[in-house]
Amino acid sequence: MAFTFTVNGKQHTCDVPPDMPLLWVLRDVIGLTGTKYGCGMGVCGTCTIHLNGEAVRACLTTAQAAAGKKITTIEGISANRSHPVQQAWMEEDVAQCGYCQPGQIMTACALLAKKPNPTDAEIDDAMSGNICRCGTYQRIRTAVRRAAGTPKAKSAKGGREE
Amino acid sequence: MNPIQNLSRREFVTAGAVTGTALVLGCSLGFKQPPAVEATSATGPEFSPNAFLSIGADDTITVTVNKTEMGQGIRTGFAMLVAEELEADWTKVKVVNATANQAKYGFQGTGGSGSSRSAWEPFRRAGASARVMLTQAAAKTWSVPESECKAENGFIVHSSGKKLSYGKLVEAAAALPVPDAKTLPLKNPKDFKVIGTRVKRIDNPAIVDGSAVYGMDMRVPGMNFATIVHCPTFGGKPVSFDDSKAKAVKGVRKVVQTETGVAVVADNTWAAMQGAKALTVKWDDGPHAGLSSEGIRKMFEEKGKTPGLEAKKTGNFPQAFEGAAKKVEVIYEVPFLNHATMEPQNCTAHVTADSCEIWAPTQFPNFVVDQAKRITGLDPSKIKVNITLLGGGFGRRIESDYAADAIEVAKQVTGPVQVTWSREEDMQHGWYRPASYHVLKGAIGADGACLGMMHRLVAPSIGGQRQPDGGKGIDGMAGIANTQYGFPNFLAEYVRANTGVPLGYWRAVYDSQNGFVQESFMDELAHAAGKDPFEFRRGLLAGSPRLKGVLELAAEKAGWGKALPKGVFRGIASHFAFGAYCAQVAEVSVTDGEVKVHRIVCAVDVGTVINPNMVEAQMEGCVVYGLSAALFGEITIDGGKAVQTNFHNYPVMRIKDMPKVEVHIVKSEEAVSGAGEPGLPPAAPAVCNAIFAATGKRIRRLPIRLDE
Numbered sequence: 007m008a009f010t011f012t013v014n015g016k017q018h019t020c021d022v023p024p025d026m027p028l029l030w031v032l033r034d035v036i037g038l039t040g041t042k043y044g045c046g047m048g049v050c051g052t053c054t055i056h057l058n059g060e061a062v063r064a065c066l067t068t069a070q071a072a073a074g075k076k077i078t079t080i081e082g083i084s085a086n087r088s089h090p091v092q093q094a095w096m097e098e099d100v101a102q103c104g105y106c107q108p109g110q111i112m113t114a115c116a117l118l119a120k121k122p123n124p125t126d127a128e129i130d131d132a133m134s135g136n137i138c139r140c141g142t143y144q145r146i147r148t149a150v151r152r153a154a155g156t157p158k159a160k161s162a163k164g165g166r167e168e
Numbered sequence: 169m170n171p172i173q174n175l176s177r178r179e180f181v182t183a184g185a186v187t188g189t190a191l192v193l194g195c196s197l198g199f200k201q202p203p204a205v206e207a208t209s210a211t212g213p214e215f216s217p218n219a220f221l222s223i224g225a226d227d228t229i230t231v232t233v234n235k236t237e238m239g240q241g242i243r244t245g246f247a248m249l250v251a252e253e254l255e256a257d258w259t260k261v262k263v264v265n266a267t268a269n270q271a272k273y274g275f276q277g278t279g280g281s282g283s284s285r286s287a288w289e290p291f292r293r294a295g296a297s298a299r300v301m302l303t304q305a306a307a308k309t310w311s312v313p314e315s316e317c318k319a320e321n322g323f324i325v326h327s328s329g330k331k332l333s334y335g336k337l338v339e340a341a342a343a344l345p346v347p348d349a350k351t352l353p354l355k356n357p358k359d360f361k362v363i364g365t366r367v368k369r370i371d372n373p374a375i376v377d378g379s380a381v382y383g384m385d386m387r388v389p390g391m392n393f394a395t396i397v398h399c400p401t402f403g404g405k406p407v408s409f410d411d412s413k414a415k416a417v418k419g420v421r422k423v424v425q426t427e428t429g430v431a432v433v434a435d436n437t438w439a440a441m442q443g444a445k446a447l448t449v450k451w452d453d454g455p456h457a458g459l460s461s462e463g464i465r466k467m468f469e470e471k472g473k474t475p476g477l478e479a480k481k482t483g484n485f486p487q488a489f490e491g492a493a494k495k496v497e498v499i500y501e502v503p504f505l506n507h508a509t510m511e512p513q514n515c516t517a518h519v520t521a522d523s524c525e526i527w528a529p530t531q532f533p534n535f536v537v538d539q540a541k542r543i544t545g546l547d548p549s550k551i552k553v554n555i556t557l558l559g560g561g562f563g564r565r566i567e568s569d570y571a572a573d574a575i576e577v578a579k580q581v582t583g584p585v586q587v588t589w590s591r592e593e594d595m596q597h598g599w600y601r602p603a604s605y606h607v608l609k610g611a612i613g614a615d616g617a618c619l620g621m622m623h624r625l626v627a628p629s630i631g632g633q634r635q636p637d638g639g640k641g642i643d644g645m646a647g648i649a650n651t652q653y654g655f656p657n658f659l660a661e662y663v664r665a666n667t668g669v670p671l672g673y674w675r676a677v678y679d680s681q682n683g684f685v686q687e688s689f690m691d692e693l694a695h696a697a698g699k700d701p702f703e704f705r706r707g708l709l710a711g712s713p714r715l716k717g718v719l720e721l722a723a724e725k726a727g728w729g730k731a732l733p734k735g736v737f738r739g740i741a742s743h744f745a746f747g748a749y750c751a752q753v754a755e756v757s758v759t760d761g762e763v764k765v766h767r768i769v770c771a772v773d774v775g776t777v778i779n780p781n782m783v784e785a786q787m788e789g790c791v792v793y794g795l796s797a798a799l800f801g802e803i804t805i806d807g808g809k810a811v812q813t814n815f816h817n818y819p820v821m822r823i824k825d826m827p828k829v830e831v832h833i834v835k836s837e838e839a840v841s842g843a844g845e846p847g848l849p850p851a852a853p854a855v856c857n858a859i860f861a862a863t864g865k866r867i868r869r870l871p872i873r874l875d876e
Contacts (some may be wrong), residue, residue: 034436039385040378045591050813078380092376102239104375105510105559133823140239141792143826
């Protein structure tokens, strides 16, 4: 079945089954590999993307549900890594292996878009769906706080996402 | 072995390796090559110097890293070593991963917290050689004495002020003889500008914009996507399969059998996974279908009743125990654990009649080469193994089973194919941290003095599992037999108790459980002796000043002995492993049966530090990995299968569980040691000792279950 996906502002028409998870449409059909496969059942957060600005698990979002909506992936949150969350992640040297970090960053971006100055408890609440086996949680907390303190963090100016 | 002695002019890449406008330098890593590996050299059996550094006419400095990056930061750390001695402009430094070629690059296996130790001298030497040659080239170009020229931030600068960038000197430098390795000046540590500083991870930009390429992100023109189902029972094999329903799934192209499973090849991974679910496979369950956790535990218990092989003996423990005023006799147990790397196992391969190219997220590329030789029968010169970034390693990717899958599937299809395991396959077909059973005895004198202890480890052997007879001798005693405590009487024994469960090198390996048991038991002894757990340990560490040092530092930074908020209790543990010394103090509260870890104060002595930021990150990571296991981790075996399938029934730590981790690094000029694992063993016992302080309940079985 042909669906049209708007990913990072660009349209892609793909002939995929309606129940195919967006994760695999992005990775194997459209070719955007920044969104990662971790569990396939929505418990690790590694595949987190934005659907109409909401953080969702791409492994549980079907092609049919995603078609026609605005999809943002890690590749699309900014040009030149200018999003305050990306900047903070580099400044704090958050990543170790880095595999889960696109999902962490997408969750953090969605959090800050809603709550520009989250409390520590709100950060933990929002980020608890994202597993990191390397154990970068402490730096994630610090980086989210740093991003929240960055001027214009709320609007993510410079990126393609409002 | 000291690589200085092994370097000769011939071992350096010189003009022979200069291609076009790049100066390529390398040096021997000083590793003795096993013959089998040597034969894999693409350049033939004779010694071929390896190349770690090349400088382009455009000033780009390319460092080739011969170990696998899996988050420990070696791509950054190794480049720092080169940049330090080269006086490089860091912004011009690029890092590439070596392909598998041990004859050229030396031992490429990444594990045992050994990468920085192995690179410390060779990578600095590679940088120093280039610096000397570039300086000579500039002196020659300007017809001035070499002593008037010096290297500075990517330039050779003359005392008159004129300067030339490295790129401009590449051709002249390449024509010069390589300096004698023995007289090659390496920097005095007090002059280090890069080493010891917090250089940011070189991979950060690619990670935060999603462009970093892990195994599963490899895209090769014309490739297909596949997944595989293995026999659910350990050691089982497919007998036959019905793929009629699988082939009806849109996008499925082919179904092929491999040695251990059945793979579905499709247009995308999702179609392959749907096809795999639709397969009907008849399995030969093999010899291990009767395995269960309970059966294994009973076997351990039985074997633990008789003395094992003596791994270490000091004094006469049985006699000391006999005459002790207080005797402590307890059993400790830990379960099997899965590595659960965030990136499930996968590999991409392209096999033709006369070639095999592989893109593997592997810690041991040489094992992948071995698999390719075995499966394709091709000459090693026809096999190329590219190493991608790893979405976590932790020892899981020392194994090469995922690569064998990809090579076997690729052999049966046209064009490249990427084989991705589902999380369920990954969880149920791991190489598990061995479960173990520990018999402990301790002897305390009437005056409270520690008379000694006995630790009998009953565990399957990781090394023995691949030997037909299960292996012989002592294994798994790291963290016991090399205890740093000066016990007057000490006895360490090993009882081999093999099972059919596949075993692997899980972060910190046997130190992961042995450290937990030793340090929990030390706490038991301290309490039996009526002493403070910190002071009790300290009193036995006169012979190990570095472990004593971190113990004291952790205690001091944690405010050991000082008041804590109501309901919060401390526990302490220390451990020596992989050349490094680590101590941790945990602050824990227990409310309504819930354990909350508030803070871990970690003191570590890893010798010379290349990048303190990355050592801190490794300590934070070790604490999380160790506490994930202590709080949640357990693979149970039933019917010869792993019961757990995904993160919903194999929970791991999440950010809400994350304590504050404070890392204090001992300033040291001792040799570089490991950092990837030494922080793990003390975490669980520090927490469990704090739980004892809070509740009076001693945790002798992991994961922690207060109601047990």
